Amino acid sequence: MEMPRPDQAVLDRREKIAAAMRSILPASSVVTELQELQAFESDGLTAYRQPPLMAVLPETTQQVSAILKYCHDEGIKVVPRGSGTSLSGGALPLEDGILLAMGKFNRILDIDYEDRCVVVQPGVSNLGITRAVEGNNFYYAPDPSSQIICSIGGNVAENSGGVHCLKYGLTTNNLLGLEVVLIDGTVLRLGGRHLDSGGYDIMGLLTGSEGLLAVVTEVTVRILPKPETARAVLMGFPSSEQAGECVGSIIGAGIVPGGLEMMDRPAIHAAEDFVHAGYPLDVEALLIVELDGPAGEVDLLIEEVSRLAGENGATSIRASNSEEERQTFWAGRKSAFPAVGRLAPDYYCMDGTIPRKKLPEVLRRMKELSQHYGLDVANVFHAGDGNLHPLILFDASKEGDLHKAEEFGADILRLCVEMGGVLTGEHxxxxxxxxxxxxxxxxxxxxxxxxxxxxxxxxxxxxxxxVFPQLHRCAELGRMHIHKGQMPFPDIPRF
Known part of the structure; x- marks a missing residue:
């Protein structure tokens, strides 16, 4: 019997899997045509593209369970995907794997103001939660710059933060409960509306696990009442180093702002041209400091941070005097990423975290790296918690530019680790x-x-x-003793 050619074998395998998926889902929710798969071939890290074997779009937990059980039994790889805004390639598909697109899980299931929580499906956007509760003066605190589109399930996978995470925490600090499906189809519920639960913190383990451990199908998050008063202060400095010193002074004084963000000259000018937020253009660095709470307390804190800014060389200080003005200040910061896109044909967005006191030194070293690689960099980052987002500017059409940008980015991350920081803050x-x-x-x-x-x-x-540069076989990691050629627990699969 003549063996099928390899390409025909692949086609036959795809059709077998697709038939199985169509027995679980409506035919329209199983995507196999190459042209249609191009919509799923990349995520926010657009330098890399790869169409999946197929994409499936479930809309119930039972469907997700059935899909994962089939893939487990047949040894088929699965890549979960939310809105595809990942900036680290977390949702990049595999040519021999199924892409599990969770976009149809887009409903808000319950709003509970008494327990101050909201139950949502993972495809609901981050901003969608705040929009659903803001009429009652509540909001969801974590607010990534991509909050208008990024999904809450993706936020759980990456433990996302945002400009207000300094005071109010990352996703993990605002998460109360999860429903997840394991690879063998098991449905697991963790936490709930209560503030604490006994046993191991499996929910904490799954938050930030980047889709390697389970697929999220329901999320319960904490919501907060809007503060009585919130005002933002723009503070301009003659150098990034002085702005970095001011960050340390504010936190060292025991002040924990609702947000504490920093932008350097290229980012300031790009954002101002894009949004017209009223940023000063004659400075090298800009801090945006938000203070919230009772009106009297906010007024006192603005006086104190303004004094600290002056001691660190600030040349301009301007506080918002209305909610509209505060929102405008933040609009520039939250539009900084697309705004910087106007400075060069391409940019590479990095994400690393350092101790706050190392900010001045790291900014100086990044300037040296910029000169070494011959590539400009714009800095936009969460200064209060040391989460850097350098945007490396390059032109992918120039031979070697992408490679230089990647090497530059790798050196920035090595610098973060050298300074006592970590490789990623939220991406x-x-x-x-x-x-x-x-x-x-x-x-x-x-x-x-x-x-x-x-x-x-x-x-x-x-x-x-x-995540892992080299994934070992589970049996190898177990350090199992082999006796007379026999491995204990022979039913444990090896990969």
């Missing part, structure tokens, strides 16, 4: 930082992390190729 590791993990973690560290992966996914089917 995740994905594929972008995967090969830099040994810069931060020892071989033993990585093996222990992979043991957790094995506890949830023994075959390595969920989002493979992400």
């Amino acid at each position: 995740g590791v994905g594929v972008e930082k995967r090969d830099l993990m040994p810069e931060m973690f020892s071989k033993t560290d990585l093996e222990h992390q992979q043991r957790l992966k094995c506890a949830f996914d023994t075959q390595g089917l969920l989002n493979p190729g992400k």
Whole structure:
């Protein structure tokens, strides 16, 4: 019997899997045509593209469970995807795997003002939660710049932050409950509307796990009442180093602003041209400091941070005098990423975190790296918690520019680790930082992390190729003793 050619074998396998998916989902929710798959071939890290074997769009937990059970039984790889705004390649598909697109999970299931929580499906946008409760003067605190589109399920996967995470925390600090589906189809509920739960903190483990351990199908988040007063202050400085010193002075004085953001000259000018927020254009660095709480307290805090800014060399200080003006100040910051896109044909957005006191030194070293690589960089970042977002400007049409940008970015991340920081603050590791993990973690560290992966996914089917530079077989990580050629627990799958 003549064996089918490899390409025909692939086609036959795809059709077999597609038939199985159509037995679980409506035919319109199973995408196999190459032209239609192009919509899923990348995420926010657009330098890399790869169409998946197919994309499936479930809309119930039962469908997700059935899909994952089939993939588990058949050894098929699965990449979960929310809105596709990941900036680390976390949702990049695989040519031999299914892309599990969760966009149809887009309903708000319950709003509970008494317990101050909202139950949503993972495809609901971050901003959609605030929009649903703001009429009753509540809001959802974590607010990434992409909040208008990024999904809450993706926020859980990456443990996303935002400009207000300094005071109000990241996703993990505002998460009360999860429903997730494991790779074998098991549906698991964790936490709930209560403030604490007994047992191991599995929900904490899953938050920020980048789709490697489970697929989120329901999320319960904490909502907060809007503060009585919120005002923002723009503070301009002659140098980024002085702005960095001011950040340390504010936090060192015991003041925890609602937000504390920094932009350098290229980012300031790009944002001002884009939004017309009223930013000063004669400064090298700009701090946006938001103070919230009772009106009297906010007024006193504005006086104090203004004094600290003056001591650190600020040349301009301007406080918002209306809610509209405060929102305008923030509109410039939240539009900085698309605004910087006007400065060069392409830019590479990095994400690393350092101790706040290292800000001046890191900014100086980044200038040196910029000169070394011959590429400009615009800085926009969460200065209050040391979460950097350097935007490396380049032109992908120029031979070698993309490679230089990637090397520049890798050196910035190495610098973060050298300064006592970490490789990522909120964008995740994905594929972008995967090969830099040994810069931060020892071989033993990585093996222990992979043991957790094995506890949830023994075959390595969920989002493979992400986070770990080399994924070991689960049996290898177990350090199992082989006696007379026999391995104990022979039913444990190897991959």
